[in-house]
Amino acid sequence: MAVTKAPGFINQLRATLGRFAYNASGFNKYGLMHDDVLFETPDVEEAIRRLPQKVVDDRNYRIMRALQYSGLKKYLPREQWTKYEEDVKYLQPYLQEVIKERQEKESWEKLF
């Protein structure tokens, strides 16, 4: 019984901790998403280049709105904060692909 319960319990704990960390990080108060605030390494830049135009436009809108509110030293109204459950990691599939491609290139360069 303990074995069947454990994963559920761990998942619940992970979700709780995740939500806590997400809210504590603060970017959600500006209406940003996790993938809006990644450090722009060459991999991330390449991934952003590959995004569909609609997704890029939404991303740029969120970033501009965040800059505006940051300049005003204000947060968005609370109901517009990004919720942990509503955050979409829209860049991750592209980013993983870019990283895989880079690693493939590096391993080739080592071989030949």
Place this chain on the structure above:
Amino acid sequence: MASKFLSTQTVKATRGFAAQAAAKPAATEFSPVPREPVKTTTLSNGIVVTSIETNAPLSRVGIAFKAGSRNEPSGKEGIIHLLRMSSSLSTKQSTQFSLTRVINQAGAALTCTSGREHVLYSVDASRKQIDGVLPKLADAATQQVFKPWELSDNLYKIKLDLAAVQPETQVIELLHKVAFRTGLANSLFCPSHLVGKHTTEVLQSFVAANLRSDNAAVVGVGIPHDRLVAYAQSLALKAGQSCSGAPSKVHGGEVRVDTSSSLAYVAVAAPGASLADTKAMVAFALLQRALGAGIPVKYGSGAGSKLNQAVLGAGAVSSLNLNYSDAGLFGFVAAAPASDAGKVVSAATKVLRSASVNESQLSRAKAQLKADLLMVKENTGVLVEELALQALLNRADLLSTVDNVSITDVNAVASRLASAKLTVAAIGNLSNVPFVDEL
């Protein structure tokens, strides 16, 4: 003693070779390289596997589909040009990088050629390396994904291709456009107003609809047949036929494009033979040689060519013979300085209208046609394409038919030209080029 020993050895050796030569079956008239015959197998999913073992150190393998620019949906012309361009892009399994590097590392070459009725992905490599690159060929031919950013990154290749299209090619494309109106009319090159308009979805739906196992052929030159059959069985292709387009009909008509060139390029054609009618096809091919297809002697005047005799060196004229599965075009292409273009086109049209051959012209045409057909078998690159077309379009091997075509057959197809409706395409400085109703 030593010298005597050597001499006996030499004699023995000579006898050995002589005995071997005598034991061989009598060589046929045309077989410079010992080759095994063409072997063909049809798999249960419809893929036709054809191969010829040349015993040469180079292997060439192609995956071909009976789908070309004629299958493009209207408003989305140019897909076939993008397929050619995309043949080295990422696939479901391999990235663009690994595809290129694996091919390079093996010293191989991957190409994609296409026509109005076929697409052929082929790879050539040394016999030792071919096993390593065959999976990449399968990837390129059957696992396309067309990632949007890769398409837009490589769009410059399409623009470069379009900028490099020569007027003599353009005039043939225009001829098709006006002669067939739909289907076969579609160019092998992307129309300039549609460059960059083909989305990933458009390309994927074309591939899903047309590159299927029932209209696929796997062809090989210089590879064992059973190895190729096993390879073809491993291909992941959707079953089913591609959507066949409307049947083609040759309409008469005219198209003229003025450019700043000092020359005029003109193509004039009448309905020719389709691939279904082998005898008419060979008859037209013989008539083409009699009228003159290129100059066989370098820097020669092409004196054997009726078309060249008629234009008296005022321009270059070559006879044109195109065969498709359900239609064909026969005529000529002329290039001449603007001032002489009128004379050249009128004189060449007169030759086309009154074409006929006598016995000596026919025997010369037969010799030329046989040489041309054999030349195709000599070049393995062309041979792969030829095998693919024979497998896909049920195109017969013409060589055996050439001798069966008589002078009456050739003159019968020639007499059709006298009253046929003409199609004219012209590009360049057209100030003196006659209109279709003036020919």
